[in-house]
Amino acid sequence: MNFIDLKRQYDAYRAEIDQAMSQVLESCQFVLGEPVQRLEETLADFVGAKHAIGVGSGTDALILALMAQDIRPGEEVITTPFTFIATAEAIALLGARPVFVDIDQATLNMDVDALKDVIAEREGAGAKVRGIIPVGLYGQCADMDEINQVADEHNLFVLEDACQSFGASYRDKMSCALSKIGVTSFFPAKPLGAYGDGGMIFTDDDSLAKRLKGLRVHGERARYDHVEIGLNARLDALQAAILLAKFPHFQDEIKARQRAAKIYWQLIEQRLPGVSPPVVRDDRTHVYAQYTIRLKDGIRDAVIQSMQDNGVPYAIHYPVPLHLQPAFAYLGYKAGSMPVSEQAAQEVLSLPMHPFITEPEQAEVIQAIEHGIKKI
Ligand SMILES: *Cc1c(COP(=O)(O)O)cnc(C)c1O
Numbered sequence: 001m002n003f004i005d006l007k008r009q010y011d012a013y014r015a016e017i018d019q020a021m022s023q024v025l026e027s028c029q030f031v032l033g034e035p036v037q038r039l040e041e042t043l044a045d046f047v048g049a050k051h052a053i054g055v056g057s058g059t060d061a062l063i064l065a066l067m068a069q070d071i072r073p074g075e076e077v078i079t080t081p082f083t084f085i086a087t088a089e090a091i092a093l094l095g096a097r098p099v100f101v102d103i104d105q106a107t108l109n110m111d112v113d114a115l116k117d118v119i120a121e122r123e124g125a126g127a128k129v130r131g132i133i134p135v136g137l138y139g140q141c142a143d144m145d146e147i148n149q150v151a152d153e154h155n156l157f158v159l160e161d162a163c164q165s166f167g168a169s170y171r172d173k174m175s176c177a178l179s180k181i182g183v184t185s186f187f188p189a190k191p192l193g194a195y196g197d198g199g200m201i202f203t204d205d206d207s208l209a210k211r212l213k214g215l216r217v218h219g220e221r222a223r224y225d226h227v228e229i230g231l232n233a234r235l236d237a238l239q240a241a242i243l244l245a246k247f248p249h250f251q252d253e254i255k256a257r258q259r260a261a262k263i264y265w266q267l268i269e270q271r272l273p274g275v276s277p278p279v280v281r282d283d284r285t286h287v288y289a290q291y292t293i294r295l296k297d298g299i300r301d302a303v304i305q306s307m308q309d310n311g312v313p314y315a316i317h318y319p320v321p322l323h324l325q326p327a328f329a330y331l332g333y334k335a336g337s338m339p340v341s342e343q344a345a346q347e348v349l350s351l352p353m354h355p356f357i358t359e360p361e362q363a364e365v366i367q368a369i370e371h372g373i374k375k376i
Pocket of ligand 1: 057058059060083084086087135161163164185186187197198199
């Protein structure tokens with residue numbers, strides 16, 4: 001069994017993907033170009049944003065989005081410590097200071113009350129807080145309306161890190177189009193995955209979109225006419241062509257993930273007392289980039305041992321919250337400063353999840369967990 005089975009997906013769409021790739025090979029136009037433009041139009045339309053800018057990765061998308069907000073050294077950007085490192089890394093790379101806000105106990109997304117407290121504390125200390133990066137952890141959006149409202153009150157931008165929540169909806173709108181800027185990743189393991197790195201930035205703002213298109217190509221306005229310092233952060237044509245071939249299946253894949261999540265939920269209810277399935281809010285959908293359960297104190301090790309013994313793959317997203325990562329030691333956070341994130345890091349366990357998982361495989365996963373719990 002695979003944690004994410006990309007081979008089954010390739011086998012299912014092989015003819016379309018091979019054809020799309022060979023068209024790019026024939027064209028010999030490998031970076032940006034027609035497929036990238038077509039993908040940008042397709043996905044802008046899908047999420048309901050006016051502009052989409054294809055870039056090299058989700059990390060590039062975060063960095064470029066912050067560059068386009070003119071983030072400067074010494075400024076502060078608020079985010080969650082319970083995310084992949086790229087979210088906070090982008091802030092730090094621009095010389096700004098990541099400021100962490102603890103998470104909601106149920107959804108593990110940014111806690112809006114904690115956000116308000118942290119903004120008050122930082123502004124009270126005279127810090128220059130510029131923006132907020134909420135993350136749609138595991139594939140479910142954060143409380144974006146409330147976060148946007150807090151941001152408006154303090155004149156901050158909101159950059160949605162939708163690297164895991166692409167395809168999710170929130171109050172009848174789509175992830176990536178819920179704030180000033182949304183970014184996603186096409187890393188192979190993400191809900192819409194390429195066969196290499198890729199990412200996209202979404203915005204309704206015309207001048208921001210124009211600036212981002214320059215920034216991804218060394219800050220150029222026209223060939224060899226550079227108006228500011230940028231990056232090489234372009235999406236390549238092969239990845240765009242592959243994504244265009246996969247995209248027509250994307251909504252069915254989301255439905256398949258949601259069906260699989262429902263099956264896990266039923267099996268957990270029936271057979272795994274003390275195990276908490278993911279909490280999904282009624283006003284939003286979950287795309288299950290990860291299907292992550294929570295195990296009560298101390299039983300995770302036994303469950304993991306049983307999964308290993310039974311050849312069932314698993315992952316922990318994430319074992320160490322960012323405020324306790326060595327790379328962020330200079331920020332001065334101590335153990336105990338983000339208690340909800342720290343507890344979650346001890347309890348979360350991601351199960352195999354992808355659109356092609358079968359019911360017998362899911363039963364096997366649950367059985368391995370059940371055996372682990374019974375051994376305690
Ligand atoms: C994957 C991920 C990223 C980074 O995306 P890459 O394409 O791997 O650079 C950023 N934020 C979150 C929340 C992610 O899951």
